[in-house]
Amino acid sequence: MSCFYFTKPYHGIDLSFLCLTADWAVDESLRSVNLLHGGAPDKQVKKYSGGMRRRLSVAISLIGDAKVVYMDEPSTGLDPASRKSLWNAVKQAKQDRAIILTSKCSD
Secondary structure, three states: OOOHHHOOOEOOEOOHHHHHHHHHHHHHHHHHOOOOOOOHHHOOHHHOOHHHHHHHHHHHHHOOOOOEEEEEOOOOOOOHHHHHHHHHHHHHHHHHOEEEEEOOOOO
16 A cells, blocks of 8 residues: 655645554454455455455455445355454454344354
């Protein structure tokens, strides 16, 4: 993630901390769905597998401080290990927000 536009003062205010905060939030979200290792951050999304794209969409939905998050079948197409990891990330994220989801999975 590049935040070069925050490195210059804006009307005398140093906004570089926003870049650090954004980088941290993205890293934590990617880590929560196991996309921060194995070279995944360096790949173009079009080269991701279907399961990786599904996990990325969940990670994106969890970035920020939204009080309500909607997810439509977030675990579709995931292998059992990835599904368990994804549900753990969703469970951890629901502490400060409402997560509304649809799922055919009964795990």
